[in-house]
Amino acid sequence: MLRRRSEFLAIRRDGESESGSHLKLNWRPAGTSARRMAIVVPKTCGNAVVRNRIKRWVREAWRALQSDLPAGLDSVWVARPKAGQAGLEKIREEIRFLYLRAPAEDECPFLAVSFGLGRSLLSLSSHLFGLCDPIHPNPWGVARFDPLP
Incomplete structure (x- = not known):
């Protein structure tokens, strides 16, 4: 998991981004085979219940797709306001789609x-x-x- 502010800033400064309708992916190659990620859900997505639900969906989709995803990426997932109505399957499809556009x-x-x-x-x-x-x-x-x- 990405936790430090400096890691977030490095991904934002040196990395690239891909956008979907429910999520935005900020990423950069990590230099190792590890996959690290963080989830950012702004308050515009809804109240605490909705924001926590979005985080659970993204974590679950990311875990389920780990074997299909490219290794060696640090990724920050930023939820968009429509993510609360998406559901787990749409989030999973969008994560797969955005990762395919972000080569390792x-x-x-x-x-x-x-x-x-x-x-x-x-x-x-x-x-x-x-x-x-x-x-x-x-x-x-x-x-x-x-x-x-």
């Missing part, structure tokens, strides 16, 4: 495969020669620079 560090050489052979070879060579930043798994940097226009 060990997937770095395979990120560019969908962009063609040239880009995938550049990505693989940059990973093999240690040019791939472990915090930002995109081999072309944070700004998503593409070396082949």
